[in-house]
Amino acid sequence: MAKTNKTLAIAMSSLAVGVIVLGLKFLAWWLTGSVALYSDALESIVNVVTAAAALIAVRLAQRPADAALPYGYHKAEYFSAVLVGVMIIVAAILILREAILGFLAPQMPEAPVQGLAVSVVATAVNLVWAQVLVRHGRRAKSPAIEADGRHLMTDVVSTLGVLVGLTLVYLTGLAQLDAVLAALVAVNILWSGWAVIRDSVGGLMDVAVPADTQRTIREVISTNAEGALEAHDIRTRQAGKMTFIDFHLVVPGAMTVDAAHAICDAIEAKLREAVKDAQITIHVEPEEKAKHAGIVVL
Structure with missing residues (x-):
């Protein structure tokens, strides 16, 4: 029971963390006008949606078995994880669109120091929280929590790539590099979405234990x-x-x-x-x- 309550508390906290990080990333984009940082902020919208889906799934999965579902509601978390994967792919498509538009009409980002500093803070929060989610998800056998954590880790990796790339943009003056970075973020996100969907479908198909x-x-x-x-x-x-x-x-x-x-x-x-x-x-x-x-x- 204690583990169940902790899983629910972590799912609720994940939603709050997602909202905070979303605000920070949109602030970073607002300060700079960077297409790459805008793509990063779009992915954070997905983080909030998937955190909400994970919370609903965890609450539903904790319901006891009844006449309608005599084997319980445990598979609800797999449906949530599949939704996470789909939302990740949608985010990647939106980012690709912005990357194409940014490549065709490149603009140099503004306020580099302030924007990068805010993005670093958001990334640090995501990194710490992603590790918490993945560890607890595996320990509690919660597919929804683990999928949420894995997605956040992907977000961290892509954001680090954006930060390094934007530094190069400022140093070289190549404005189109900003759009190229956004496209690379989208490809990385697409791969993450596919991995989440693949693993979750295995659970829905009654995969055997290890x-x-x-x-x-x-x-x-x-x-x-x-x-x-x-x-x-x-x-x-x-x-x-x-x-x-x-x-x-x-x-x-x-x-x-x-x-x-x-x-x-x-x-x-x-x-x-x-x-x-x-x-x-x-x-x-x-x-x-x-x-x-x-x-x-x-």
Whole structure:
């Protein structure tokens, strides 16, 4: 429960940080008139929208299972992450448009020192907050929070490129370089958006848990099913922080229901110790159903 409350608090804080950074970046653009800094500010609008989407998704994912969604609302975070990816791509297209217009009608940015200083402050805030989001997102198995953090890290990298590039613009006097920088930012953002969508779609498609977690599950079943004969047809999937595990457990035909149930209880208890937030389904079968191709009970 404490981790859940912390995830919600971080999602709310992310929205507030996004609004602050948005204001700083638009101030930097207003001071300079730079197309590259304008593209950077446009990306911050996306940051605010995606932070709001992540907050809604986290709140929804915390709702308990009900009759309409008996497996819970955990996948809501994947939908949010997909939305983040789409918004990132939209931002990249808008930035490309501004870059083309800026290249055709180049103008030297103004007030370089003030504009760059404000942008540096905004970037520092984003850098610190992105690390917080990514770390907590992975720890809490929150796709929406992690996607938000990864996007902010992309924002940090692109902004650093803009700052270095604008310094070159002022030193060389090449105004068109400003537009070229904006285009490079857009390409970087496009790649980030694709990566977020790709990973999130995997969650929506019921991707299996990582290989090391699968090995742990198989070991736990093998060493804690004393009295059973084998386990087969093991399937796993990840939905937000929840891990779903189901398999068939073969027991001797003469075993009582009570004895088979006790074995299942023992396996479930050990699996929940090894895999946090696990939902487990075990189908018990008589020995004639053995496939001799699953997990042999030790």
